[in-house]
Amino acid sequence: MKMLVCGKGGSGKSTLTALLAQHYGQKGKTVMVVDTDESNLGLHRFLGVNHPTDLMDQMGGKLELMGKMKSAMNSSEGMMNLKLFDQEWRLQDIPPACIAENGNVKLLSIGKIHHAGEGCACPMGFVAKQFLKNLKLSDNEMVIIDTEAGLEHFGRGIEEGADAVLMVLDPSYESILLAKKAADMTASLNLPMYFVLNKITPEISNQMRKNLPADKIIGEIPMNQNLLSAGLTGKDIASSAQSIMPIIQTIISGINSS
Numbered sequence: 001m002k003m004l005v006c007g008k009g010g011s012g013k014s015t016l017t018a019l020l021a022q023h024y025g026q027k028g029k030t031v032m033v034v035d036t037d038e039s040n041l042g043l044h045r046f047l048g049v050n051h052p053t054d055l056m057d058q059m060g061g062k063l064e065l066m067g068k069m070k071s072a073m074n075s076s077e078g079m080m081n082l083k084l085f086d087q088e089w090r091l092q093d094i095p096p097a098c099i100a101e102n103g104n105v106k107l108l109s110i111g112k113i114h115h116a117g118e119g120c121a122c123p124m125g126f127v128a129k130q131f132l133k134n135l136k137l138s139d140n141e142m143v144i145i146d147t148e149a150g151l152e153h154f155g156r157g158i159e160e161g162a163d164a165v166l167m168v169l170d171p172s173y174e175s176i177l178l179a180k181k182a183a184d185m186t187a188s189l190n191l192p193m194y195f196v197l198n199k200i201t202p203e204i205s206n207q208m209r210k211n212l213p214a215d216k217i218i219g220e221i222p223m224n225q226n227l228l229s230a231g232l233t234g235k236d237i238a239s240s241a242q243s244i245m246p247i248i249q250t251i252i253s254g255i256n257s258s
């Protein structure tokens with residue numbers, strides 16, 4: 001399964017990604033976390049690994065990809081025919097330099113912004129979409145996609161490479177609005193979508209639930225001191241979040257049962 005994690009900035013996407021990866025890894029699955037957020041610099045720390053070589057850099061870098069995209073746009077066939085991968089990839093086909101590994105959990109990063117004024121993030125979105133669509137998994141493998149804040153990834157079509165969407169909502173009006181919009185978008189794509197409420201107290205949960213469809217909410221993660229301090233210090237989340245694992249199990253059961 002390829003599961004895409006989305007939500008507003010700071011809602012807890014990378015935190016949930018790392019918790020899910022840790023959980024699946026502990027259950028014996030091979031987990032590939034795919035970082036598609038070009039601005040997010042700390043996910044590797046949550047996973048307890050060094051940052052690997054970005055896939056886009058391995059493929060020639062942003063400028064080269066922009067060149068290919070421009071020539072495709074100017075050609076009679078257009079962008080639809082620009083294929084970055086000429087055959088299916090399995091996890092083992094990914095260049096080793098692009099993978100950082102911690103036990104069963106691996107990290108692949110599509111690309112990061114390195115310099116001011118280097119141009120828009122379209123090539124990264126393009127690589128992410130094609131990579132995910134092209135990647136074939138076997139039964140014991142799992143992909144978790146950490147996305148950038150907001151809804152931009154919908155515009156880039158990254159969801160087309162996913163089997164399910166998990167939206168993280170922090171206690172904010174913005175999250176509620178985003179959730180409604182994202183639910184409409186996933187419905188139009190025929191993609192299952194689930195909500196996880198994060199940084200929650202019982203009172204906040206009651207208030208948020210008044211504005212959300214109950215059947216889509218598959219878990220609630222409370223405000224947690226260990227998660228907060230892992231985020232503050234850039235520490236491996238997994239080692240400090242064992243108390244959250246039963247909640248992560250509930251979230252996974254919610255996905256599997258629907």
Ligand SMILES: Nc1ncnc2c1ncn2[C@@H]1O[C@H](COP(=O)(O)OP(=O)(O)O)[C@@H](O)[C@H]1O
Nearest residue numbers: 010011012013014015199222223224227228231
């Ligand atoms: N349940 C939680 N309790 C306390 N802090 C949390 C919780 N979830 C996330 N955080 C903290 O919130 C901040 C933003 O989380 P992060 O996962 O980086 O968000 P995103 O990837 O959506 O931008 C981090 O410092 C993280 O440690």
Ligand SMILES: [Mg+2]
Nearest residue numbers: 013014037040
């Ligand atoms: Mg993040």
